[in-house]
Amino acid sequence: MINPVRSLAFKIIKKAKHVKINKEKIKEFSKQRLASPEWNSFYHFGSLDYFFVLDSINFCFWNKDKKWEITYKGKKHDGYFALALALKIFFEKKSPDMGYFSSISLKEFCSILQGGKNLYFLKKRWQIIKQVSSEIIRKYGTCQDLVKNCNNKFSALVPKIENLPYFKDPFLKRAQILACDIYGSGLEKFDDLDYLTAFADYKVPQILNHLGILEYSESLNKKIKNKALIAPGSLLEMEIRAGTIIAIESIKKDFGFYAFEIDWILWNKAQKLNIKKPYHLTKTICY
Numbered sequence: 228m229i230n231p232v233r234s235l236a237f238k239i240i241k242k243a244k245h246v247k248i249n250k251e252k253i254k255e256f257s258k259q260r261l262a263s264p265e266w267n268s269f270y271h272f273g274s275l276d277y278f279f280v281l282d283s284i285n286f287c288f289w290n291k292d293k294k295w296e297i298t299y300k301g302k303k304h305d306g307y308f309a310l311a312l313a314l315k316i317f318f319e320k321k322s323p324d325m326g327y328f329s330s331i332s333l334k335e336f337c338s339i340l341q342g343g344k345n346l347y348f349l350k351k352r353w354q355i356i357k358q359v360s361s362e363i364i365r366k367y368g369t370c371q372d373l374v375k376n377c378n379n380k381f382s383a384l385v386p387k388i389e390n391l392p393y394f395k396d397p398f399l400k401r402a403q404i405l406a407c408d409i410y411g412s413g414l415e416k417f418d419d420l421d422y423l424t425a426f427a428d429y430k431v432p433q434i435l436n437h438l439g440i441l442e443y444s445e446s447l448n449k450k451i452k453n454k455a456l457i458a459p460g461s462l463l464e465m466e467i468r469a470g471t472i473i474a475i476e477s478i479k480k481d482f483g484f485y486a487f488e489i490d491w492i493l494w495n496k497a498q499k500l501n502i503k504k505p506y507h508l509t510k511t512i513c514y
Contacts, residue, residue, distance in 0.1 A: 228382035232399050232424045232472060239469035245444040245462070246470040248477065252439040257481035263488045264495045266411050270308050272315040273412055275370040276324055281314050282405035283359045283393070284352040286512050289429065291454065295346035313340050325370065329360035348512060355512070358392040374415055381406050381422040396513040398427040398468050407487050425475035425490040427468035428514040433506035434497040440478075441470050451507050459511040467507055 240246065271277070288295065288306040296305035297313050304312050317323070317339045336343075336353040343349040367373040377383035381403075388394055388402040396402070404426045409415050425431060435441040443451065447463055457464050475489045482489065 228380075228419075228422070230382070230385075230399075230422050230424055232397075232403075233476065235397055236424070236469040236472035236476075239465055240473045243466045243470065245447040246466040247442045248470060248474050249439055249442050250477070253474070253477050253481070256438060256440060256478065261482055261484070261489075261492050263484060264491050266413070270311040270315060271408075271412060272318040273414065274318065275374060275409065275414055277314060277318050278405060278408045278412065278414075279325070279359065279363065279370050280328060280356055281311060282401050282408060283356050283391075285310065285401055285404065286514050287347050287510060289506075289508060290345050290347060291508075293345050295340075295344060297341045310340070325360040325363050327360075328356050329364060331357065347510065351512065355393045359394075362392055374409065379415070379417050381410075381417050381419050384409075384417075385422070393512060397465070398424075398472065398513070400426045400428060400514040403487075411491075420485045420487075423485065423487045424472050425486050426494075426514070427471045428494075429506040429509075430497040431475070431490055431493050432467050432471045433502060433504065434493050434500065435471060435474050437497075437500070437502045437504055440474050441467075443467075451505055454505060454508055457507050457509050459509050459513065464507070464509050 240248065271281075285307065288310070294305040295309065296303050297309045298304075299312055299316065321327070331353070333350065333353050336356070337349065340346065340349075346352075363370060363373060373387060374384060377387065384406045385399060385402050388405055389396075389399060394402045403423050406417075407423055407426075410417050410420075432441055436443060447467075450457060450463070457467075472486075475486050475493075479486050479489050484492070
């Protein structure tokens, strides 16, 4: 089965006015030696229920004022790592299932996230997890039942995830990353690894722009530099996300990695680098 994300991204970037891919910079980058990062078990809990909860609400961690963060064993964690770790701590204590999350109160949900102060879409995340959990129970019974009938195919699993509440997105970011997390954690094997594309979010286009691989128009550069909001679904946002997908499709050819592995490498690299150029800001539940 062909992943529709690739064809959409190619179509957008072919006509793009604000985002261009610099092939010479890709050649420069291809001279580097890359190693695929190992799965980070410190932040993650090893169960399907955990990953369905995590990736249902895995979006929008930036804040113009102060980032949401949690404290664990005297150390502060923010963004995605804070969410992954907060849920891991809760799963280790409670061993909850989808039934628990389908009826969780807002107060209980906030307590898992240590209050959730400065986290955008806090109430929306609570609503999402209740609806996703309820739909999984209604249609499949359990997360295990949802996954086991996919015959070890990403191409079968991703559409099922996409049809859960709030997972719709032209670039299937959270649907694909959930499928990939299930694979990366070792919970399930898949034999069509090339089906997945990169996960179009904030950090990967930021580092691609930092490397000169993604080039932005003067007007787009100005918006990002001034931290102006870019509307979800707008031409600017779609071009950034499409450019990310296609750039990584080009990069992977030089390394022999799958697209999701290049994504992992760049995302982890972006977390460690002090990139002066900010990432684009879009208030969305898609990423």
